[in-house]
Amino acid sequence: GAVVSQHPSWVICKSGTSVKIECRSLDFQATTMFWYRQFPKQSLMLMATSNEGSKATYEQGVEKDKFLINHASLTLSTLTVTSAHPEDSSFYICSAREGPGRGRAYEQYFGPGTRLTVT
Amino acid sequence: RKEVEQDPGPFNVPEGATVAFNCTYSNSASQSFFWYRQDCRKEPKLLMSVYSSGNEDGRFTAQLNRASQYISLLIRDSKLSDSATYLCVVNQGPGSNSGYALNFGKGTSLLVTP
Numbered sequence: 001g002a003v004v005s006q007h008p009s010w011v012i013c014k015s016g017t018s019v020k021i022e023c024r025s026l027d028f029q030a031t032t033m034f035w036y037r038q039f040p041k042q043s044l045m046l047m048a049t050s051n052e053g054s055k056a057t058y059e060q061g062v063e064k065d066k067f068l069i070n071h072a073s074l075t076l077s078t079l080t081v082t083s084a085h086p087e088d089s090s091f092y093i094c095s096a097r098e099g100p101g102r103g104r105a106y107e108q109y110f111g112p113g114t115r116l117t118v119t
Numbered sequence: 120r121k122e123v124e125q126d127p128g129p130f131n132v133p134e135g136a137t138v139a140f141n142c143t144y145s146n147s148a149s150q151s152f153f154w155y156r157q158d159c160r161k162e163p164k165l166l167m168s169v170y171s172s173g174n175e176d177g178r179f180t181a182q183l184n185r186a187s188q189y190i191s192l193l194i195r196d197s198k199l200s201d202s203a204t205y206l207c208v209v210n211q212g213p214g215s216n217s218g219y220a221l222n223f224g225k226g227t228s229l230l231v232t233p
Binding site for chain 1: 123153160161162163164165168206220221222223224225226
């Protein structure tokens with residue numbers, strides 16, 4: 001149980017285009033989903049937190065107009081990188097959490113990540 | 120000061136060795152603690168949660184010292200397959216806008232050699 005998928009697993013796009021990444025919880029309902037970014041040899045950095053049906057909460061320094069997050073259902077969240085630039089090239093990972101009141105409230109399950117390269 | 124600090128390593132140890140990783144965290148309100156394992160170019164995978172009383176899972180033992188804000192992971196009888204980066208992970212605690220999001224250390228790299 002507790003499987004999270006991401007799609008696509010890797011993508012190459014041209015500078016100025018937009019890229020959408022999907023994150024799905026396959027066998028549980030994710031009250032909260034998190035989006036992280038990891039640059040080479042760096043730790044995962046939280047970008048934003050999204051709760052189903054409400055606006056995402058962005059971490060300081062993350063542009064909400066550039067990284068659009070939608071969490072329309074309990075099993076799907078999307079991250080759209082708008083007008084991507086080479087400096088946006090990174091490993092984007094989502095995670096999902098069942099939510100308070102459940103046995104695994106504090107555990108997060110990670111998707112396999114999406115490697116984005118912007119040329 | 121970073122919220123979660125780890126010795127980056129790398130730790131190069133022979134098979135069968137015992138190796139220990141340490142981690143400190145800065146947010147005293149943190150409530151949950153974990154060790155994750157991350158293989159190269161892969162997502163992190165939960166290795167074990169860390170409890171105040173200390174806990175063991177096979178060859179892995181985790182300990183938490185809340186007073187010192189210190190977490191450790193001990194791996195006994197290292198296997199080649201243990202080679203990976205070990206991430207110390209602490210939740211942000213109550214009052215955070217991010218709903219208990221996790222803070223990751225940079226990770227400690229372990230290489231187990233034959």
